[in-house]
Amino acid sequence: MCLAPPESELGRSLQPRRGSFGVMDYYLMDAASLLPVLALGLQPGDTVLDLCAAPGGKTLALLQTGCCRNLAANDLSTSRTGRLQNVLHSYVPEDIRNKSRVRVTSWDGRKWGELEGDTYDRVLVDVPCTTDRHSLHEEENNIFQRSRKKERQKLPMLQVQLLAAGLLATKPGGYVMYSTCSLSHLQNEYVVQGAIELLANQYNIEVRVEDLTPFRKLFMDTFFFFPSCQVGELVIPNLMANFGPMYFCKMCRLT
Numbered sequence: 001m002c003l004a005p006p007e008s009e010l011g012r013s014l015q016p017r018r019g020s021f022g023v024m025d026y027y028l029m030d031a032a033s034l035l036p037v038l039a040l041g042l043q044p045g046d047t048v049l050d051l052c053a054a055p056g057g058k059t060l061a062l063l064q065t066g067c068c069r070n071l072a073a074n075d076l077s078t079s080r081t082g083r084l085q086n087v088l089h090s091y092v093p094e095d096i097r098n099k100s101r102v103r104v105t106s107w108d109g110r111k112w113g114e115l116e117g118d119t120y121d122r123v124l125v126d127v128p129c130t131t132d133r134h135s136l137h138e139e140e141n142n143i144f145q146r147s148r149k150k151e152r153q154k155l156p157m158l159q160v161q162l163l164a165a166g167l168l169a170t171k172p173g174g175y176v177m178y179s180t181c182s183l184s185h186l187q188n189e190y191v192v193q194g195a196i197e198l199l200a201n202q203y204n205i206e207v208r209v210e211d212l213t214p215f216r217k218l219f220m221d222t223f224f225f226f227p228s229c230q231v232g233e234l235v236i237p238n239l240m241a242n243f244g245p246m247y248f249c250k251m252c253r254l255t
Contacts, residue, residue, distance in 0.1 A: 024090050029057040032223060032235040032246035036124065036179040039215050039233075039250055042067035046121040051109045051166050054080030056087035058126055063092055068100040072120075074107055081106045110161040113168025121174045125166040127159045129180040129187050156186045156194075163195040167207060170253045175210070178232070179248040188247040189230045196251070210250040 016024040037058050042048065042065045053059045053073035062068060073088075075081045085104055088097060107115065109125075159180070166176050178195075180187050192209065199205040209231045216225055216233050223243055226234040232249025 023093055027060055027091055032243045033057055034061055036177045036248040037061040039212055040122050040177040042122055045069045049120045049123045049169055051125045052127055054084040056084045060091055063100055070101045072103045074105045074109055076108055078106045110165050112165040117168050118171055120170050123166040123170050123176045125163050126179045127162050129182040131181050156191055159191040160194040164198050167199055167253055172253055172255055174253055176251045181246055183245045192231050192249050206254040208252045208254055210252055
C-alpha cells in the first residue's frame with residue numbers, strides 16, 4: 001500500500017515507528033520512485049535482480065509486489081549494502097525475506113553479466129546519477145562541486161556499463177527497467193541508446209524499448225510527464241508536489 005500525507009504535512013519530519021508486526025510501519029520515499037517498479041510489471045514466481053539496490057526503497061517495493069521467487073539485491077558500496085541490510089531487517093518480516101530468498105551482495109554491477117548471465121526474469125537498473133533534487137538542497141558531497149567534475153563526466157559511461165550488464169543478466173524474453181533521478185538527456189535517453197547499441201555490436205543481442213504510453217496515462221493526474229522523451233518516460237518536478245525528477249525506460253531482451 002502506498003500513501004501520500006496531506007499537503008499540510010509535507011514539510012513536517014515524519015518518523016516511522018515499529019508496529020505490531022515487529023517492523024517499521026512505513027518507508028518515506030519520493031512517490032515517483034515507485035513508477036519504475038510498477039512499470040517493470042513483475043509476475044508471480046519471477047527471479048529478480050536489483051542491480052544498484054541501496055539504500056533500499058525500490059527493493060522494498062519489489063518485495064511488496066509479492067511476486068519475487070528469488071531477489072538479488074546488489075550495490076558496489078559495502079557501506080550502502082550495510083544500510084540496505086538494515087532497511088530489509090527493519091521493514092520486511094523474516095518469513096517474507098526467506099520466502100523471497102533475498103540475497104544481498106556488494107559486487108561490481110558492471111560485471112554481473114559475466115557472473116550470472118541469462119538468469120533473471122526482471123532486472124531493475126536504478127543507476128548512480130546526479131540526483132538532481134538532492135543536489136539542489138545539499139552542499140555536503142554535492143556531485144556538482146568542482147572537485148567532482150571528472151566523476152560527474154564519467155557517469156554516462158558508468159550508466160551504460162551497468163545497463164548493459166543488467167541486460168546481459170536477463171533471460172531472453174525478460175525485461176529490464178532503467179531509471180535515474182536526473183533530468184539529463186545524457187544520463188537518460190542517450191544511455192539507453194548507447195547500451196542497446198553496445199549489446200547489438202558486441203554481443204549480437206537485440207533489445208526492444210517498450211512503449212510506456214498506456215502506463216503514463218494511468219498516472220497523468222498525479223505526475224507531470226515531460227512530453228518530448230525520445231525513449232522512456234520522465235517525471236518532472238513541480239512546485240505543488242514533492243515528486244521527481246524520475247526517468248524510467250523499460251526494455252525487453254529479445255535474443
